[in-house]
Amino acid sequence: MARSLVSLPKTMSHREDFEVVDYRISRRTLLTGTAAAGALSLTGLPARAEVNWKKYAGTKLEVILAKGPRGDNLQKNIKEFTELTGIQVEAEQIPEQQQRQKVVIEFTSGRPSFDVVHLSYHVQKRQFEKAGWLADMTPFMKDPSLTAPDLVESDFSAAGLQYAKNDKGQMLSLPWSVDYFILYYNKELFQKKGVAVPKTLDEMVAAAEKLTDPKEGTYGFVGRGLRNANMALWTNFFLNYGGEFLDDKRNILTDGPEAIAATKLYQTLLTKSAPPGVAGFNWMESMASFTQGRSAMWIDGVGWAPPLEDPAASRVVGKVGYTVVPAGPKGHYSSTYGDGIGIAAASKNKEAAYLLCQWVVSKQQGARLLQAGGGVPFRSSILNDPEIQKGVKMPPEWLQSVIESGKISKLGLPVVVPVAEFRDIVGAALTATLSGADPAAELKKANDQFRPILERSEKA
Structure with missing residues (x-):
């Protein structure tokens, strides 16, 4: 063939x-x-x-x-x-x-x-x-x-x-x-606003707010807001808040305090410091915003670096900084x-x-x-x-x-058969929070919806 x-x-x-x-x-x-x-x-x-x-x-x-x-x-x-x-x-x-x-x-x-x-x-x-x-x-x-x-x-x-x-x-x-997921940042925008590169998630939120200037058309943070795709970003926050996907009995654990805290941070970043329409962004739209110099920070996979340094595709050549994902209150991991x-x-x-x-x-x-x-x-x-x-x-x-991300790597999704359904269901909950929905309520609904799907899969 x-x-x-x-x-x-x-x-x-x-x-x-x-x-x-x-x-x-x-x-x-x-x-x-x-x-x-x-x-x-x-x-x-x-x-x-x-x-x-x-x-x-x-x-x-x-x-x-x-x-x-x-x-x-x-x-x-x-x-x-x-x-x-x-x-x-x-x-x-x-x-x-x-x-x-x-x-x-x-x-x-x-x-x-x-x-x-x-x-x-x-x-x-x-x-x-x-x-x-x-x-x-x-x-x-x-x-x-x-x-x-x-x-x-x-x-x-x-x-x-x-x-x-x-x-x-x-x-x-x-x-x-x-x-590995890493933090890309625009050195020029950081210098212009006098902002330090964040070492923690809290510092990242504060930096994103300072770097956001809608009148100039620049925003502090960009990332995946689209349902399913957004899970790859969110899990970096979830893991660094101490989250675990499954317990010892393989029950799903994505509606606990760690998940709620991670989702509140996700909601804050993408509603207060991200470009309009971010709820529909996958990596392509996020990359476009970053390469055009309109977003100061972007968390995504290491493999997207070449286009950022390609003069034919990027306006930020030579201005990009690369570092590990900032640490959370209960861990420091790179979603892998x-x-x-x-x-x-x-x-x-x-x-x-x-x-x-x-x-x-x-x-x-x-x-x-x-x-x-x-x-x-x-x-x-x-x-x-x-x-x-x-x-x-x-x-x-x-x-x-x-090299540094390899030292703090942790699997970014649960190893389950219905992982696509997991990404769809929890991802939909995350996207809903970008329209103002309550993180705790959305996660509980998603967890209740996914639990029987996982149980049937594990018994099969």
């Missing part, structure tokens, strides 16, 4: 971003030297002689990707994988929401058209596990004829392994890219999300598909992604490599915010 390549919209275009000079591995480096030193690993280092990258030459793989920097990076460099292995790859990118729907429909049919799937852990982990849709990679990782010596579990972060493994300890995917790459259990080309998954999370590919600012690999060997760090094109503050 032929796949069409879908390009990124202009605001997310990276054009030259993935042309990494500092850590580029040439085709010749990858393909030569096998006679003397055995096959090369995916990082360009000598691998065990048993690894045979050409074992499945001639195989054709179908890949379904969520549109974004990760898929763009894969498609841009996929010829290298084909030259290394002889495996042909047809890959398509689909906008995130449509991709998630399509994947579920095809998996449910029992005959998915793809061998390899790009999955969003924070939305699909438990659903995929319970349905048995992904192949177990554990035996592949233990097979020296399939796995380069540098690909080991211990190189992935704890959050990555938590996402990738099921309750039985089986590796059902390879962790690809982690998305992530995606992975897995093999369809129904695929007839599992070993070849595994080689592709391994290449996707390789040091070479991870370096490109990190250096372009398009994502953060889960692998410590990439993040901590001084040579790779030298090639990062984003400002040093961005890389520092990434």
Whole structure:
């Protein structure tokens, strides 16, 4: 089945971003030297002689990707994988929401058209596990004829392994890219108003009020107000107020005092210090406001940095500050999300598909992604490599915010099957507060509505 390549919209275009000079591995480096030193690993280092990258030459793989920097990076460099292995790859990118729907429909049919799937852990982990849709990679990782010596579990972060493994300890995917939430701020607006960069949520609220000047068309804060999408922002506040999504018996806990306090802060920020119409904002609208210099602060994922530093798409190039999400009264966490790459259990080309998954999370590919600012690999060997760090094109503050966020990361959504319903229901409650609804009443209504959905799911 032929796949069409879908390009990124202009605001997310990276054009030259993935042309990494500092850590580029040439085709010749990858393909030569096998006679003397055995096959090369995916990082360009000598691998065990048993690894045979050409074992499945001639195989054709179908890949379904969520549109974004990760898929763009894969498609841009996929010829290298084909030259290394002889495996042909047809890959398509689909906008995130449509991709998630399509994947579920095809998996449910029992005959998915793809061998390899790009999955969003924070939305699909438990659903995929319970349905048995992904192949177990554990035996592949233990097979020296399939796995380069540098690909080991211990190189992935704890959050990555938590996402990738099921309750039985089986590796059902390879962790690809982690998305920490950070605080973006406009240095010029801060200096103009004489405001200090906030270290706490209370300081952030106060700063946002000082930075808001409707007559000048500038606002102190912008963020996701749109139902469902707004949960990714709100959970940063919820976690830092000491919130936990589930108790030991897996009962939902989003109507307690922590949730109410977090929602009041969310309500205050988006009604007193945000641009008009923010209740309909997703990340795209939030980014537009920030890149146009109309909003002083924005909390969102680390992967949105490249457009902010792109002169063709941004008016704030060189003016952006990057730092960790401010601390709350009962914690200091960065709401963390992530995606992975897995093999369809129904695929007839599992070993070849595994080689592709391994290449996707390789040091070479991870370096490109990190250096372009398009994502953060889960692998410590990439993040901590001084040579790779030298090639990062984003400002040093961005890389520092990434490293520091990793130290305070916490999963940003409950690991439950009906996570989409959770985001819809609680997200609707949050949006309602932007029209003046009472946070406590809205959260109680949402919790009561979601509880039976979760209970049915857990019993299934």
